[in-house]
Amino acid sequence: MKEFSTVFTFYLRKHLRSKGFMIITLLMCVAAVIVMVITNSFLNDSKKETLYIVNHTEALRDILDSDIYQNDSMGDLQLDFSMLNNEDLNSDLVKKAKDKKVSIVVFEEEDGQITMNVIDKGKINYTDISLLQNVTKQILQTKNAIKSGISPEVLQEINTTINIKNTNTSLDEGSVAAPFILFLVMILFIILYSNSSVNEIAYLKTNRVMEIFSTSIKPLPLYLGVNIATALIPVIQLSITGVCIWIMNNFVNFDFDKINSSMGIKLSSIDFSTLVLYIVFLLLGYFVYSFISTSLVSIVNRIEDINNIAVPIAMIGLIQYFIGIIALQQDSLILKICSYIPLTSPSVMFLRYACGYAGIGEVVVSICILIVVECMLAFLGAHLFTRGISYYGNLKEFLSLIGSSKKKKKNII
Amino acid sequence: MNKVEVNGLVKYYGDFCAVNDVNFSFSSGKLTAICGRNGSGKTTSIRCLLGLLKEDKGEFLVNGSKQELDFKKIGYLPEERGLFVKERIDFQLELLARLKGMNKKDARESIDYWINKFDIAQYKTKKLENLSKGNQQKVQMIATLVHNPDIIILDEPFSGLDPINMQFFIDLIKELKENGKCILVSSHQLALIEGICEDICIINKGKCVYSGSIIDLQNKYSSDYLYFSTKSDVKGLDVEEYGPLSYRIKLNNPDEFNKKLNEIMNSSIDVETIGRKKLNLQEIFVELVGDKK
Numbered sequence: 274m275k276e277f278s279t280v281f282t283f284y285l286r287k288h289l290r291s292k293g294f295m296i297i298t299l300l301m302c303v304a305a306v307i308v309m310v311i312t313n314s315f316l317n318d319s320k321k322e323t324l325y326i327v328n329h330t331e332a333l334r335d336i337l338d339s340d341i342y343q344n345d346s347m348g349d350l351q352l353d354f355s356m357l358n359n360e361d362l363n364s365d366l367v368k369k370a371k372d373k374k375v376s377i378v379v380f381e382e383e384d385g386q387i388t389m390n391v392i393d394k395g396k397i398n399y400t401d402i403s404l405l406q407n408v409t410k411q412i413l414q415t416k417n418a419i420k421s422g423i424s425p426e427v428l429q430e431i432n433t434t435i436n437i438k439n440t441n442t443s444l445d446e447g448s449v450a451a452p453f454i455l456f457l458v459m460i461l462f463i464i465l466y467s468n469s470s471v472n473e474i475a476y477l478k479t480n481r482v483m484e485i486f487s488t489s490i491k492p493l494p495l496y497l498g499v500n501i502a503t504a505l506i507p508v509i510q511l512s513i514t515g516v517c518i519w520i521m522n523n524f525v526n527f528d529f530d531k532i533n534s535s536m537g538i539k540l541s542s543i544d545f546s547t548l549v550l551y552i553v554f555l556l557l558g559y560f561v562y563s564f565i566s567t568s569l570v571s572i573v574n575r576i577e578d579i580n581n582i583a584v585p586i587a588m589i590g591l592i593q594y595f596i597g598i599i600a601l602q603q604d605s606l607i608l609k610i611c612s613y614i615p616l617t618s619p620s621v622m623f624l625r626y627a628c629g630y631a632g633i634g635e636v637v638v639s640i641c642i643l644i645v646v647e648c649m650l651a652f653l654g655a656h657l658f659t660r661g662i663s664y665y666g667n668l669k670e671f672l673s674l675i676g677s678s679k680k681k682k683k684n685i686i
Numbered sequence: 687m688n689k690v691e692v693n694g695l696v697k698y699y700g701d702f703c704a705v706n707d708v709n710f711s712f713s714s715g716k717l718t719a720i721c722g723r724n725g726s727g728k729t730t731s732i733r734c735l736l737g738l739l740k741e742d743k744g745e746f747l748v749n750g751s752k753q754e755l756d757f758k759k760i761g762y763l764p765e766e767r768g769l770f771v772k773e774r775i776d777f778q779l780e781l782l783a784r785l786k787g788m789n790k791k792d793a794r795e796s797i798d799y800w801i802n803k804f805d806i807a808q809y810k811t812k813k814l815e816n817l818s819k820g821n822q823q824k825v826q827m828i829a830t831l832v833h834n835p836d837i838i839i840l841d842e843p844f845s846g847l848d849p850i851n852m853q854f855f856i857d858l859i860k861e862l863k864e865n866g867k868c869i870l871v872s873s874h875q876l877a878l879i880e881g882i883c884e885d886i887c888i889i890n891k892g893k894c895v896y897s898g899s900i901i902d903l904q905n906k907y908s909s910d911y912l913y914f915s916t917k918s919d920v921k922g923l924d925v926e927e928y929g930p931l932s933y934r935i936k937l938n939n940p941d942e943f944n945k946k947l948n949e950i951m952n953s954s955i956d957v958e959t960i961g962r963k964k965l966n967l968q969e970i971f972v973e974l975v976g977d978k979k
Contacts, residue, residue: 283781481768488736488762489785
């Protein structure tokens with residue numbers, strides 16, 4: 274344990290002091306801040322258009338009132354009644370709208386007919402104007418009906434409205450977006466950091482420090498120390514980025530919820546237990562790829578051979594991405610199978626759980642399979658690592674070396 | 687007092703026999719060298735001894751009993767240098783010291799002691815890549831000695847050193863020997879080996895050609911020679927030129943020295959230096975393991 278903690282601490286400090294860690298963490302924080310700033314400014318730009326109401330009619334004198342309209346949504350319009358009783362001529366109002374770059378609607382009455390004269394520079398959406406027209410018409414009709422002696426009950430019967438209720442059986446895109454983003458980040462980190470551990474092993478392979486290590490420490494604590502220290506780096510980076518977002522949300526007056534809803538992301542779909550599962554699956558996923566890559570890389574010698582091993586494993590990692598796209602549509606059989614295969618299960622099972630396809634029971638089974646497989650991979654990896662890391666012959670010789678290590682040699686002089 | 691014995695070591699790589707029945711020993715208070723051509727099996731023997739490779743046959747005796755070497759008591763300097771080039775020197779030395787069982791305080795004290803002894807205190811917090819090759823070699827040597835090992839195995843300790851640093855390393859190895867350390871040195875620099883080691887094991891094509899003291903080796907494989915140097919013309923004398931202005935005459939029996947000396951004195955040549963000695967280790971080595979045509 275002491276040996277493990279010594280190696281673990283050394284490698285963790287080594288990673289934390291590396292320029293790569295600092296640059297990637299900084300980039301992640303900067304990217305998060307930039308996305309928040311851009312989205313926030315975009316939201317500010319998409320404020321509701323103010324429409325000044327001017328009344329030149331007698332019929333609407335008691336109707337056009339901010340108190341009456343405040344309960345009605347006018348789409349993207351923000352009604353302003355400060356110019357309600359303005360008696361300027363239309364030409365003066367046009368000039369004013371032009372000078373002050375505002376939109377004005379003037380209610381005018383001519384021969385018993387009420388007209389809405391909209392003065393704007395094309396910023397007003399006419400669906401919203403139509404809405405304003407209908408609401409005003411309805412209020413006017415109600416007022417006239419009551420004046421004609423129709424009882425409120427009869428009036429309510431006449432004005433029966435038909436409401437629209439929509440039940441969407443497909444997945445809510447907003448609920449899927451957050452898990453899918455986390456899913457993509459998980460795949461990226463698994464590939465990136467398992468590759469990082471490959472580089473560490475490749476370095477040990479090409480550097481005789483391993484011979485000193487091998488004469489100082491047992492293989493398993495060394496192997497696990499290198500791999501686990503590397504595993505913590507993405508978790509630390511995600512945490513730092515999370516703190517950065519939290520600071521922006523709490524101290525820089527960014528409306529995080531509004532930003533996320535505007536981007537179609539429902540963060541409410543990610544609760545604490547999902548986050549914990551995310552970290553667990555991220556680590557387990559990393560270990561699968563890391564143990565496989567590092568044990569295989571430790572038995573080859575040339576840099577091109579190292580790439581030949583690392584690249585196909587990374588390609589297998591990318592398969593998870595395509596499986597994740599299927600998850601956006603439906604919970605298919607292939608998705609279920611992949612959520613139990615260790616090479617794909619960490620990310621796919623997380624996505625299935627976060628989308629509501631899989632229950633906690635399935636998650637536990639998947640985690641158990643992963644842990645068992647990873648224990649086996651760790652022991653196998655440590656063995657190959659120890660035997661392979663200080664061997665500099667070709668692979669065929671190495672395999673025969675492993676195979677013949679327990680055989681009694683004949684013809685020994 | 688420690689003694690390590692390697693008996694009947696055999697190691698195969700697949701069908702290739704890399705080490706075949708090699709025997710040697712090294713003990714406290716004297717220096718033992720292991721020599722051989724490239725690929726002769728020196729490093730494989732050392733790796734088997736260290737447990738980096740599993741031997742196919744043979745036994746290792748530590749102080750007379752069959753047991754594995756205690757890693758914590760071994761200091762090993764690998765043939766090709768191996769440390770983290772982009773890492774601070776003090777951090778990696780502390781890691782290696784702690785892996786050898788030292789606590790943090792003792793490790794730091796030991797690092798300070800050795801860094802000052804090697805006169806590289808100013809580089810303590812620098813990355814290894816910022817140091818010259820000679821200074822990197824010093825750091826590598828500190829990594830070998832930082833935990834005060836009883837058994838020290840040095841694989842090519844003098845490679846890449848300038849004459850001053852080489853002398854420093856020689857003095858250090860002698861000092862370690864006087865402090866009772868059990869030291870095995872693998873090197874191709876036979877002139878150095880001859881100057882500092884008492885015992886030698888010569889390996890050729892995986893087999894042990896000789897194992898024993900260097901003096902016995904010279905007595906066994908070398909005649910006496912009369913050596914002299916002169917700027918004069920040596921025509922007319924039956925001499926062998928073995929270097930610039932340097933000559934030697936093989937003595938077929940011990941009494942022949944005075945006869946040959948008189949011959950030279952009676953000639954007209956102006957002798958600058960003259961002496962009697964055997965072939966050096968380099969020449970005996972070539973004689974023993976060189977390809978005979």
